[in-house]
Amino acid sequence: MILHESFGINEKGRLTIDGLDAVELADQFGTPSMFISEDKVRKMCRMYKSAFAEYFGGASSPIYAGKALCFKRLYEVMKEEEFLADCVSSGEIETARAAGYPMENIFFHGNNKTDEDLKRAVKYGVGHIVVDGVEELLALEDICAAEGRIQKILLRITPGIDPHTHKKIITGNVDSKFGSAISTGQAEAIVRLALTMKRLDLSGFHCHVGSQIFDIDPFRDAADIMLKFIFDMEKNTGFEAKILNLGGGFGVRYTEDDPKIDYRDNIRRLGEEIDKMCASLGVNKPSIMMEPGRSVVAAAGATLYTAGSVKEIPGFRNYVSIDGGMTDNPRYTLYQSQYTVLNATRTTDRADWECTVGGRCCESGDLIAEGIKIAKPKRGDIIAVLVTGAYNYSMASNYNRVPRPPVVMISKGKPYVAVRRETYDDIISLDE
Numbered sequence: 001m002i003l004h005e006s007f008g009i010n011e012k013g014r015l016t017i018d019g020l021d022a023v024e025l026a027d028q029f030g031t032p033s034m035f036i037s038e039d040k041v042r043k044m045c046r047m048y049k050s051a052f053a054e055y056f057g058g059a060s061s062p063i064y065a066g067k068a069l070c071f072k073r074l075y076e077v078m079k080e081e082e083f084l085a086d087c088v089s090s091g092e093i094e095t096a097r098a099a100g101y102p103m104e105n106i107f108f109h110g111n112n113k114t115d116e117d118l119k120r121a122v123k124y125g126v127g128h129i130v131v132d133g134v135e136e137l138l139a140l141e142d143i144c145a146a147e148g149r150i151q152k153i154l155l156r157i158t159p160g161i162d163p164h165t166h167k168k169i170i171t172g173n174v175d176s177k178f179g180s181a182i183s184t185g186q187a188e189a190i191v192r193l194a195l196t197m198k199r200l201d202l203s204g205f206h207c208h209v210g211s212q213i214f215d216i217d218p219f220r221d222a223a224d225i226m227l228k229f230i231f232d233m234e235k236n237t238g239f240e241a242k243i244l245n246l247g248g249g250f251g252v253r254y255t256e257d258d259p260k261i262d263y264r265d266n267i268r269r270l271g272e273e274i275d276k277m278c279a280s281l282g283v284n285k286p287s288i289m290m291e292p293g294r295s296v297v298a299a300a301g302a303t304l305y306t307a308g309s310v311k312e313i314p315g316f317r318n319y320v321s322i323d324g325g326m327t328d329n330p331r332y333t334l335y336q337s338q339y340t341v342l343n344a345t346r347t348t349d350r351a352d353w354e355c356t357v358g359g360r361c362c363e364s365g366d367l368i369a370e371g372i373k374i375a376k377p378k379r380g381d382i383i384a385v386l387v388t389g390a391y392n393y394s395m396a397s398n399y400n401r402v403p404r405p406p407v408v409m410i411s412k413g414k415p416y417v418a419v420r421r422e423t424y425d426d427i428i429s430l431d432e
């Protein structure tokens, strides 16, 4: 096993993904290609569902954050697993709909949903709309009146927690484009306003504190603040929240330097803390929701590339360039996110060639990793980047008119194309 159960090494000294030889997969599907273990995704879904039922109880449930990875087949899997989903755009809702995913299982997020987004969500019967601010609340009330619908909503609240994670992925602080802050009084004001809306049925509150969180502390702090807020709202307005959604953010091990994480045990400990808080505040425990994205899909994924130019600059550094890069994985360029990179063709050779892995875009920042050690590649070797299931394909672009790779899913040892490779015709098809 390398990092996660989906990755291993076979007798030929090659990387395996769900037991399949990575070099053979690259031959069969071409490179770059992204591979997702369907079995691993399903396993994570089942783990989350059973842990929530056991430790949060009642109608508590995890919700898959589709922004991490979103395409039709994945929503079919989520439907089969009876897993709720969080969508952040009409595009994600349309994808879920095309997969036959039940609209009532969707929580619709976003800090700036357009009227068109809201109309579509109401018309399709999206289960909950997570209202981000006052204008959206008023617009949604009007839309529901016009459609003759009652819409269930949550209000997005900013509890003001710094989860000590990377700045660009912190979203729970008060100075945020998301939600209404408790400390400024805006959260209470929007609750009062929501309770006057005839067409909107307030179910509870949502918050999100950040991403790549390995311990329960930021979630416990958020729950503490949010449960006190629930207590205050009950006292001040008589409204009793039925749902407390604590957002996403459980961490994922990308490299050996990241800690191991026991999700189930974190949920158990968080559940105990929440029970204690509810008892000491004297509030009825709401259903607890969380929105894991990264931790459901990241470790199920790997991307395979072919090595092209292998360049040594004496006194400086070594580069290996691959046939993908920031167009299929912009996370190093955006956040200097660390990955485990291997020469999948020679996994058992000594990994002693220090290098920078460069993409193929005309952009010096187009890198996947720097200062890593792999077995020195030859042109044509297969380079693997592990743990790419989250925020890679969903963030992919056509910069430099580079086609997006296919997504190949592996189910019970059988690979199949879930999203085909983009063609050059696809790329120019929008041009008039």
Ligand SMILES: Cc1ncc(COP(=O)(O)O)c(C=O)c1O
Residues within 6 Å of the ligand: 065, 068, 086, 109, 171, 207, 208, 210, 211, 212, 247, 248, 249, 250, 291, 292, 293, 294, 295, 390
């Ligand atoms: C509101 C919300 N929910 C859920 C998530 C998913 O977080 P993660 O993929 O880290 O679990 C995010 C990510 O930014 C988010 O903003």
